[in-house]
Amino acid sequence: MTGAPKNGEIAPIGVAFLVFDGFQPIDLSGPWQAFATANDELGQVRYALSTCGLADTASTTDGGLRILVDHTLDASSATAFHTVVVPGGEGVHAASRDSAFTRWLRHQDTRSQRTCSVCAGAFLLAAAGVLDGQSVTTHWRTADRLRRDYPQLDVADERIFHESGKYWTAAGVTAGIDLALGLIERDCGELIAQRVARRLVVYLRRSGDQRQ
Secondary structure: OOOOOOOOOOOOEEEEEEEOOOEOHHHHHHHHHHHHHHHHHHOOOOEEEEEEEOOOEEEEOOOOOEEEOOEEHHHHOOOOOOEEEEOOOOOHHHHHOOHHHHHHHHHHHOOOOEEEEEOOHHHHHHHOOOOOOOEEOOOOOOHHHHHHHOOOOEEOOOEOEEEEOOEEEEOOOOHHHHHHHHHHHHHHOHHHHHHHHHHHOOOOOOOOOOEO
16 A cells, blocks of 8 residues: 555555444544554654545544545455554444455455454454454453353453454553554564653553553
């Protein structure tokens, strides 16, 4: 989705945020801002950010905010994204029943290096079947439902964020920023993660096993 890197630059990490009507805006905007700030601190595009969705626009949970979608699911099916991030929000359950979303996630999961969710976004990944047998987390208010609806998951509901192989899941709301800082530290080193946290005026990075 981006041009070839210049001499001395590392190829950008393609990050796709999957959006749907009724998504939680901070679950997208928090991690997005962390990745964008990392680009600024590095002085190059380390993260190539984009949104993917069923249509050209998507509305947030209360319908008061609408965003333009960069790529439709059909148009982006041929692109292999390094990292896929699924936000939460009240609309996640309707999206989980839509085969277009679950099919796209299964297809992307075969090619992605990381598949991530924030808050109730774990429901959509679970509906796609990509989290079977994994240890995951979600917001404490939805943990019991996730455990009940998908007994094949090990729901570690006390964690801020959790890594299980290629799958990273977060508790939601501001915990999405913690997850992004964890990814940035993994990709770019502790110093850049510290600088991003300082720019965002957040705690450096709460440990993933900190209780919600």
